Amino acid sequence: MFGGTPDARFYNPLGSVHGGYAATLLDSCMGCAVHSTLDPGQLFTTVELKVNFVRPLNEQTGPVRAEGRILHCGRQIATAEGFLRDGQGRLPAHGSTTCLVMNPPAG
Numbered sequence: 001m002f003g004g005t006p007d008a009r010f011y012n013p014l015g016s017v018h019g020g021y022a023a024t025l026l027d028s029c030m031g032c033a034v035h036s037t038l039d040p041g042q043l044f045t046t047v048e049l050k051v052n053f054v055r056p057l058n059e060q061t062g063p064v065r066a067e068g069r070i071l072h073c074g075r076q077i078a079t080a081e082g083f084l085r086d087g088q089g090r091l092p093a094h095g096s097t098t099c100l101v102m103n104p105p106a107g
Contacts, residue, residue, distance in 0.1 A: 002028045003065035006057040017057035022066075022084050022093040026051055029068035030080040030097040037073040041104040044078060051095040062087045076101050 002025045006017040027049055034044050057064065068082040078101050084093040 001065055001067050002032075003063060005063045006061055007059050011058075015058075017061075019051065019053055019093075021057060022053065022064075023049065023051045023095070025064070025066035025084055026068075026082040026093060026095040027097065029066040030082040030095065031068070031099070033068035033070045033080040033082075034073065034078040034097070034099045034101075037070055037078065038101065043102045043104065044099045045102070046097055047100050048098040049095065050097070051093055053093050055090065055092045057092050061092065064092065071096075073101070 006021055010017045010021045012018040027046060031046060038044060064084055064086050066082055066084045068080050071079040071081055078099045079097065081096045082094065083091060085091055
């Protein structure tokens with residue numbers, strides 16, 4: 001789980017928190033979900049990240065938290081989903097990821 005409290009430091013020119021704030025939290029929690037399924041020494045990298053912005057984040061939102069859940073972890077591809085929720089349980093954003101699973105280099 002990852003979290004934070006969005007504030008005006010993260011505002012875009014439109015007066016709300018930039019979407020990259022939610023995307024970063026979701027990418028992190030979904031990546032950790034994938035990482036938790038790997039064998040020791042295996043690596044992964046995000047090859048696709050999709051984020052749906054459902055409601056804006058601003059200074060009044062308060063703390064948010066992102067939780068990730070693994071959907072599939074195969075030999076080369078892993079997928080996960082993530083949910084960003086505010087303190088009232090509302091869903092400002094959710095997303096999915098596809099990750100490439102790699103074995104450590106021989107040697």
